[in-house]
Amino acid sequence: MAQNPNMTHLELGEVVALPPLWIRCDGSDPEHTYWLGAEPLKAGNKITGINLYMVTCDGPTADKTCFANLEELKMEHKINHHSSVVTTKGFAQYELIRAAAIEDTTVESESSICVDITWNTVDKILETPPLISAATLNIGLESGDPRSPVYQLYRELQFLLGLAEGLKTGVTEWPELLESEPAFELVQEFLTDLKKQLDGYCVSGNKDGTEAVDSSMKSIFSERGDLDFAEQLWCKMKSVCSYQELVMCFTLILKSLERGEIQPWIHHGSSSLLSKLIQQSYHGKIEAVALTGITPIQMLLEIGLDKMKKDYVSYFIGQELATLTYLDYFISTSVDLQEQVHRVQKLHHMLEIMVSCTVLLQFKHENLFPLTQICMKYYRENPLDEKHVFQLPIRSALVNKFYQDDHPKVWKVDISSGHGPKEVKTTWQVTTNPLVEHMTSNNTGLLSDSTVAGSSEESMYFITVVKCSQVQFT
Incomplete structure (x- = not known):
């Protein structure tokens, strides 16, 4: 149906020869697959190939022994894509400040201050980002907290x-x-x-x-x-x-x-x-x-x-x-x-x-x-x-004392090879909430209610892996 140009209710706009196709899966296979995707590769108006994606998700778990080994992930990528050289890029998100539910109210504030950090060359899974990493502060604050000085x-x-x-x-x-x-x-x-x-x-x-x-x-x-x-x-x-x-x-x-x-x-x-x-x-x-x-x-x-x-x-x-x-x-x-x-x-x-x-x-x-x-x-x-989130580019060293002993809310590594349209990527990611919304779990939203960063409690993580392969038509 998604590929059929006669399905006008899908509001695809102009009719295209090969629109993207994503298939939602129930995760009951051995690999726990939740999405299969196919998106065309284009050179101008000409379709030159197709990217195929597989999204798998496991968890929640606090057992870090079941996390992937970075060297093994890199080797698997090299074998799958016949590449000799791979590059790695890291991403981590830490919650620096989060508003807990205010006593005697039924409404929980949506206020939070998070930092997104990116860096090149990842050495190990769940590593703390280097101090020279690029960072963006995400500030979403609602007024009216009784604890505020104003x-x-x-x-x-x-x-x-x-x-x-x-x-x-x-x-x-x-x-x-x-x-x-x-x-x-x-x-x-x-x-x-x-x-x-x-x-x-x-x-x-x-x-x-x-x-x-x-x-x-x-x-x-x-x-x-x-x-x-x-x-x-x-x-x-x-x-x-x-x-x-x-x-x-x-x-x-x-x-x-x-x-x-x-x-x-x-x-x-x-x-x-x-x-x-x-x-x-x-x-x-x-x-x-x-x-x-x-x-x-x-x-x-x-x-x-x-x-x-x-x-x-x-x-x-x-x-x-x-x-x-x-x-x-x-x-x-x-x-x-x-x-x-x-x-x-x-x-x-x-x-x-x-x-x-x-x-x-x-x-x-x-x-x-x-x-x-x-x-x-x-x-x-x-x-x-x-509810608007204001973003401020900063040096990660400015706020590292708030997250260096904390567990990330999101941590991922992208393993890439190839260039331009021939680039292929493997992504391994852990998150405190499932990325797949139709994943059946009663254990979503596992962040603690602590407003102080640096909690020593073990975080429960969902593990998501996105693998892609490429078929060239020419």
């Missing part, structure tokens, strides 16, 4: 997303009160202190709002000491528990501005409605704003967006990972609020990646900088995708 910032972002969703749907999910004081009382105290300062009283204690900045930035971030009035308000109001409380807070603020009881300062360039009202208050008169409908939610969303954008910008510029010009796309106010929120989510995902590589892999600026450029280029062109 988890509090993530929670702040979730509140922001809730407000944005409320603007779209008309229904806002308010968080439960987690602070010791309600947001209204915090705002009330904050305004009272500002009024006292204006009246010339000395206010004791740290009442300038920096106390409300989450400690999520400790050790990774330096806390911003330049929070303006609107940003300090956000720090108080992100614990708002109801629409009614939100309206009460803004009513209090607008009355203080109207009466001239406070003269707060704000960052230049802020475009939020509250900032405009504050600027008007400098001249003694502010326009009337009806705190009804979605207006209070939008006002809070705007000041939250302003504050969080500055947090992320402060990190990327402070760490010398990006310039303000390069960040302009992510903090632009020329797009609508929903798109601004979407871009702030991208900034947070990139931040999570940088922080993980800093804390877990001890990366320095020379490695973080190119990774930032890769992430930013991707996110300037694509929507948010926390």
Whole structure:
């Protein structure tokens, strides 16, 4: 059927004289064959021969005595293909960091950091890759791990997303009160202190709002000491528990501005409605704003967006990972609020990646900088995708301490001879999961749940061998 050009449901596109043919097998033969394949060799439009493949798979097993001997594999290849010279190429994949299931949740994070390593000239089966090997880091991280140093910032972002969703749907999910004081009382105290300062009283204690900045930035971030009035308000109001409380807070603020009881300062360039009202208050008169409908939610969303954008910008510029010009796309106010929120989510995902590589892999600026450029280029062109795997070429020596005592997730050797279209290859590979999806086994997914590389437990491996032979028609 696969070879029949009349089988239109196969959607082969243009009719070809000899399409590839793959036969799925049940592995019940002595060699445990799971696939047989045939693919034509072409020179231009002319078919000059055919490559025949046989894929066998065994396991799972932890018994390394049943692994192949490399010299025997090379000799078998030479005999089968009548070749005198063979080359070997190695590949290994190690899992450096993997997120275990978080306690009290049913969802397991898909986050992981793996390294793929390739090298020429393999000396023995399952050898550790040489330190000069080429390597690629594969980083797939989801935000929101409670153990992350930026988890509090993530929670702040979730509140922001809730407000944005409320603007779209008309229904806002308010968080439960987690602070010791309600947001209204915090705002009330904050305004009272500002009024006292204006009246010339000395206010004791740290009442300038920096106390409300989450400690999520400790050790990774330096806390911003330049929070303006609107940003300090956000720090108080992100614990708002109801629409009614939100309206009460803004009513209090607008009355203080109207009466001239406070003269707060704000960052230049802020475009939020509250900032405009504050600027008007400098001249003694502010326009009337009806705190009804979605207006209070939008006002809070705007000041939250302003504050969080500055947090992320402060990190990327402070760490010398990006310039303000390069960040302009992510903090632009020329797009609508929903798109601004979407871009702030991208900034947070990139931040999570940088922080993980800093804390877990001890990366320095020379490695973080190119990774930032890769992430930013991707996110300037694509929507948010926390399952996307970012790839960074590195020297294997940079991360070898994380895998040198560990078992590889994948290890393979390619034995090749011939050149160009006449090249033939034998591949011997072990993996912790079966490569053949229809292989009947109840023992799939045998990785341990450890989040720390270097576990001394014996890994269970599936052994896959791909052999090919070639028939020339000319």
